[in-house]
Amino acid sequence: MIDTQKATKDVQLNAPTRENMVLKVRDLRVHYATPLGDVIAVNGISFDVYPGELVGLVGESGCGKTTAAMALLRLVQPPGRIVHGQVIIDGTDLVTLSNNELRRVRWRELALIPQGAMNSLNPVIRIKDQIADGIETHEGEQPKSALKERILKLLNMVGLPGRVYNMYPHELSGGMKQRVCIAMAIALNPPLIIADEPTSALDVIVQRVVAQTLLDVKKRLGVSMIVIGHDMGLLAQLVDRIAVMYAGNIVEIAPVKEIFAEPLHPYTQLLISSIPSIKERKPLVVTEGLTHDLRNPPPGCIFQLRCPHVMDVCRQVTPPLRELKPKHFVACHLYE
Numbered sequence: 001m002i003d004t005q006k007a008t009k010d011v012q013l014n015a016p017t018r019e020n021m022v023l024k025v026r027d028l029r030v031h032y033a034t035p036l037g038d039v040i041a042v043n044g045i046s047f048d049v050y051p052g053e054l055v056g057l058v059g060e061s062g063c064g065k066t067t068a069a070m071a072l073l074r075l076v077q078p079p080g081r082i083v084h085g086q087v088i089i090d091g092t093d094l095v096t097l098s099n100n101e102l103r104r105v106r107w108r109e110l111a112l113i114p115q116g117a118m119n120s121l122n123p124v125i126r127i128k129d130q131i132a133d134g135i136e137t138h139e140g141e142q143p144k145s146a147l148k149e150r151i152l153k154l155l156n157m158v159g160l161p162g163r164v165y166n167m168y169p170h171e172l173s174g175g176m177k178q179r180v181c182i183a184m185a186i187a188l189n190p191p192l193i194i195a196d197e198p199t200s201a202l203d204v205i206v207q208r209v210v211a212q213t214l215l216d217v218k219k220r221l222g223v224s225m226i227v228i229g230h231d232m233g234l235l236a237q238l239v240d241r242i243a244v245m246y247a248g249n250i251v252e253i254a255p256v257k258e259i260f261a262e263p264l265h266p267y268t269q270l271l272i273s274s275i276p277s278i279k280e281r282k283p284l285v286v287t288e289g290l291t292h293d294l295r296n297p298p299p300g301c302i303f304q305l306r307c308p309h310v311m312d313v314c315r316q317v318t319p320p321l322r323e324l325k326p327k328h329f330v331a332c333h334l335y336e
Contacts, residue, residue, distance in 0.1 A: 028085030
């Protein structure tokens, strides 16, 4: 039986022991105000990101992945608000910064590859000017020749031809727009990039191109990334560790090989079983029940209403995130 001693409060959610973490997130909570009470979108998540590491954040729609990413960037819009937590980069807690201080940090220390590349680029401004605007906002006016060379180098780094420099967004395909967004994110060489579902709305061939671009950027620049997505199969090919979210909570986090070899949380098991197999035909596993009302979570485990292994203790006691095996954390009463 797996030893489940010691539930940690300040959980160190990284695999190897390394110094100088790029990002430390502690007890981050985000609520959305409604007339009937606050919707708890992110409910006290904690994790770390280390130099050169790719961390995947996976879960179903509405589980809080994108809200968590927006909270890291302090981009949660009203009626949403960060009610508690720390987001620490280079010793600075972003939650405590003023808007002007945040503008200096974004792009330099923390950049975003948005989910909707088609809607993220200004349709009436050329690609060269959109990239140049971000660079000059942070670094001041640049010599035109040097700036052009720098932008062309960025485009080349993400696999785009030089002609894209003078083009408008509407002249590009969806995959090309997504790679322009990647080029903009790496323009100031930040140590951490958040990629919010970077392959959504793209066909499988273009998905592969974009995914390979992300891996190339990581290899060439040594940046760390948080990659958000629904597709466990795709993330398995990209990331070093996977954090599984359900109803605003991280329920399991582990190195990608370990989590696929032995998923411990029932929700993770259901996610992995939903991946189609090219070797055999198997029945589709359907999860019964509905997610609880996020304004009024039940006592105990947040997955109890849909869990096939629910026990009495699950309805009474919230399971803490425990390290059940080296580098492998899970919030579940099954292993007590």
